[in-house]
Amino acid sequence: MRQDERTPFDRALRRARPSAYPPGEFVGQESFMRGSEILSLAVRAGIAPGVSVLDLCCGVAGPGRLITRELGGTYLGVDESASAIDLARARAGAAGLSCRFEVRRIPPVPEGPFDVVLLLETLLAFPEKDSLLDGISSALKDGGRFAFTVEEGRPLTEAERDAMPDADTVWLTPLADIVSAVERAGLTVCWHDECSESHLEVVDSLTAAIADEAPEIEEHVGRRGLDELLAAHRLWSDWLQREESASSRSSPRSGSPDSFTFLGSGRSRDHV
Numbered sequence: 001m002r003q004d005e006r007t008p009f010d011r012a013l014r015r016a017r018p019s020a021y022p023p024g025e026f027v028g029q030e031s032f033m034r035g036s037e038i039l040s041l042a043v044r045a046g047i048a049p050g051v052s053v054l055d056l057c058c059g060v061a062g063p064g065r066l067i068t069r070e071l072g073g074t075y076l077g078v079d080e081s082a083s084a085i086d087l088a089r090a091r092a093g094a095a096g097l098s099c100r101f102e103v104r105r106i107p108p109v110p111e112g113p114f115d116v117v118l119l120l121e122t123l124l125a126f127p128e129k130d131s132l133l134d135g136i137s138s139a140l141k142d143g144g145r146f147a148f149t150v151e152e153g154r155p156l157t158e159a160e161r162d163a164m165p166d167a168d169t170v171w172l173t174p175l176a177d178i179v180s181a182v183e184r185a186g187l188t189v190c191w192h193d194e195c196s197e198s199h200l201e202v203v204d205s206l207t208a209a210i211a212d213e214a215p216e217i218e219e220h221v222g223r224r225g226l227d228e229l230l231a232a233h234r235l236w237s238d239w240l241q242r243e244e245s246a247s248s249r250s251s252p253r254s255g256s257p258d259s260f261t262f263l264g265s266g267r268s269r270d271h272v
Contacts, residue, residue, distance in 0.1 A: 006084040010060060012220035016209035020202065028062025028091070031121035032199040032206075032236075032259065033149065035066060038120070041261050042067045044191065045116045045147040049073065054114040054139060056106050057122035061088035061099065064118075068097050073116075080105040109135030112144075119148040125169040129178070133185035140266040146187055148264075149195075152178055153239075153257035164235055165228035172257055187264035199259040200240040207233040 018026045027035040042063075047053055049072035055064045058077030065088075068075045077099060079085055085101045092099040104110065109117075109132070117136050126132050136146055152175040161167040173181075179189055210217060210229055218226045239257050 004081050004083075006060060006081050006087060008220045009225070010087060012217040012225070013210070013213075016206065016213040016217065019212075020205040020209040027066040028060060029120075030059045030062065031149075032202045033063070033121060033195075034198065034202065037195060037198065037261065038063045038066060039070060041147050041149075041263070042071055042118075044263055045118075045145045047071045047073045047116055051115045052076075052113075052141075053116045053118065054078070054110060054112070055118045055120075056109065056136075057119065057125070058088060058101070059084045061092065061101070063120055064088070064099060065092055065095060065097055068092075068099055069095065075099045076102065076110070076114075078102045078104040078106065078110060107132050107135050109139045112139035113141040114139055114144060115141055116145045116147060119146070121149050123148055123150045123178075124171060127171040129171075129173065129181050130184065133181055133187070137185040137187055137266060142266065144266045146182075146264040146266070147262070149259065149261045150178055151257040151259050160235075163231070165232045175258070175260070182262070182264050187266055189262060190265050191263040193261050194258055195261055196240055196257075196259045200237065203233055203237045203240060207237060 020026070021034060025034040025036060027038065029035070029038065047067055051073040053067070053073045053075045055061065055075065055077040058064050058079050059081070061077045064075055064077045067073065077088055078101070079088070080103065082103045085103050088099070089101045092101070102110070117139060119136070123129065140146065151172060153172040154174060155172050156164065156167065156170060164170055182189055207230065210226075210233065214226055217229065240259070
């Protein structure tokens with residue numbers, strides 16, 4: 001059950017999401033990232049007053065509103081869901097933030113140039129990553145920064161695809177292939193960090209919160225929507241637990257997904 005029509009899911013999860021994060025860590029995000037992780041990545045990317053920021057697949061823009069409020073910058077959030085953009089625009093306006101939003105399918109990436117491009121928790125949804133990364137690289141100013149998160153791992157098996165709701169938005173890629181694709185786009189990876197353990201904690205907490213709020217959630221999205229939310233979160237929990245277990249045993253990688261945050265820098269076009 002797709003979440004392109006965001007309003008029912010936003011209403012359904014209005015209590016579950018805030019309760020699932022540690023105090024102060026829920027900032028309106030629709031992902032496994034904590035607010036402090038989002039802000040830390042934005043600081044590392046150099047977002048500050050006067051810095052132009054493009055947030056791809058921004059959803060309801062919880063991270064974008066946090067970044068704009070805390071760090072400043074000239075913010076443009078884009079998403080193909082009109083209902084998500086409506087929510088983002090209303091919430092930014094209510095908070096007195098000068099954020100701009102557009103309904104747009106990605107790719108193509110909006111023309112820049114931008115100082116920073118963000119892609120948080122959605123690179124996974126693109127089966128063809130090379131053209132997306134080329135567009136991002138072209139949208140950056142000379143020496144601009146691309147900050148993103150990604151779940152890396154071997155592609156899903158047929159059995160895993162059958163079990164995962166909306167499997168057409170889950171296109172896992174091994175870490176080495178992601179780094180190679182970033183570099184082919186003319187970007188240099190200057191920092192990355194694994195956050196699988198933190199994301200596993202959030203996934204498990206979200207799963208429990210969704211189960212606790214099941215009657216209200218079902219009221220808004222139906223039984224199928226509730227079942228698919230629980231199934232997806234339980235699958236991610238299982239995969240991340242397997243990876244954590246393999247890491248603790250110093251065993252070879254099992255191929256289960258890991259979560260990473262990345263910062264890449266664009267090359268100066270004067271030297272291309």
